[in-house]
Amino acid sequence: MIAQHPDEFQVVALAAGSNVEEMIRQVKQFKPKLVSMATQEAAEAVQREAGTNVKVLWGEEGLLEVATHPEGTFVMSALVGSRGLPPTLAAIRAGKKIGLANKETLVTAGHIVTQAAQEANVPVIPVDSEHSAIFQCLNGERRQDVRRIILTASGGAFRDWSRDQLREATVEKALQHPNWSMGAKVTIDSATLMNKGLEVIEAHWLFQLPYEQIDVIIHPQSIIHSMVEFVDGAVMAQLGTPDMKVPIQYSLTFPKRLPLRTPALDLIALSRLDFRAPDLQRFPCLKMAYEAGRSGGTMPTVLNAANEVAVECFLKGKLSFLSIEEIVERALSTHNPVQNPTLEEIEEADQWARKFAQDCAESMASMT
Incomplete structure (x- = not known):
């Protein structure tokens, strides 16, 4: 869309996972000032091709810098999973207009994100x-x-x-x-x-x-x-x-x-x-x-985290398709929810659910 309307938009920062080739192509086309990759290895590969005209970072630090780049006015949040929450929240607090393609941000911390957007007077456009x-x-x-x-x-x-x-x-x-x-x-x-x-x-x-x-x-x-x-x-x-x-x-x-x-x-x-x-x-x-x-609190966080782990295990061939729903159901029925959780309590619930789901997946795999 930006390529179709080059007079309307300027890309100042880009973040990606490990697709070095595609990032290099986009750097050459859109000439951002900042790039972040998921790993140090990928970041170094991009830096070698991109030269010194672009700053290349990696990991969570890189995501946060991309989300809060001082020249950016709009942040497209399209990370997969709950890892999209910290950079999206940082972008909101930095006063950026948000295009939200990362549903897990609101699933895991909807009350915190919506309040932050209201306080910062930042639009969140789905x-x-x-x-x-x-x-x-x-x-x-x-x-x-x-x-x-x-x-x-x-x-x-x-x-x-x-x-x-x-x-x-x-x-x-x-x-x-x-x-x-x-x-x-x-x-x-x-x-x-x-x-x-x-x-x-x-x-x-x-x-x-x-x-x-x-x-x-x-x-x-x-x-x-x-x-x-x-x-x-x-x-x-x-x-x-x-x-x-x-x-x-x-x-x-x-x-x-x-x-x-x-x-x-x-x-x-x-x-x-x-x-x-x-x-x-x-x-x-x-x-x-x-x-x-409807239960609210940390229950949606557990739902999402357990599902992410179960889906990953299924994609790796470690679980059957129906095991996904079984693991999520077990996590929800076992979890003791916290109402109106803080970010720290959300993170704790997320980590608990991931470990619980991983343990369930390993137990199921050992029985097959």
Whole structure:
């Protein structure tokens, strides 16, 4: 999007994981002043190619410097997992406008992040396609006129699979998302419906609505990205092709819109839109997310952390697909939640859940 509108934006800092080749390409194209990589080895590789015109850091320190760069006015937070919380919070406290594509930031510490944004008078603009859709539908509307918001879900790779089939689900099959091209972790979360559960918790904080006013429906075509139902019965929906370019650019340009080279939506060619209720018996992760959100405190933190560990173990071939939900359920039922937790208590709950989930995974693996 920035490449399409070079007169509108300037990249001052970039952060990435270990993809050295892609970072070097972007450094040459966008000429940032600061870059951060996940590891020292990756950072040194980028520095050798980038030369002395760009400062290259690594690790958590690098992320924080990128998030708070003095020349930056907008920070796109798109890290995967709870490690996105510290740099996002630092960016908010530095007065940066936030484009939030890291749902775990609000899942793990929603009360802290939203309060910090209010105190700093910093807008947090959602980038997830569902939350961007709700954000767009609410423009110009009074929040007290909202009856409910409806998050749509594709249903993931296994939306038509039975429980018996799910017992045999492989990593390769789970990564075959029918509509979206996403990272491995988010794709697995889509297959378990945990991704939608995390989005429900995120929506609770973004739009300040109780969980009773947040619904989920399965929409296999992923054309309606989400909807808002108002008290008079009117329903507003945001439609588009399954392409993240639109919500990403809208977060950058809000409240205006810029042209974007992306395929147009052809409703005639599409011809139909289908909907059905989520099956919480086949996919209990969504139910667990609602329960953790309603319980509040450190329960969403534990939900997210245990899920991250379980998904990683599944991706490495150490666990079965259904073991993901079993580990999350065990962590939630064992955890003693702390209400209105501090950042330190959130970190403690996160670490406890990760160790608990890892221990469960190792125990399960030893029994197979």
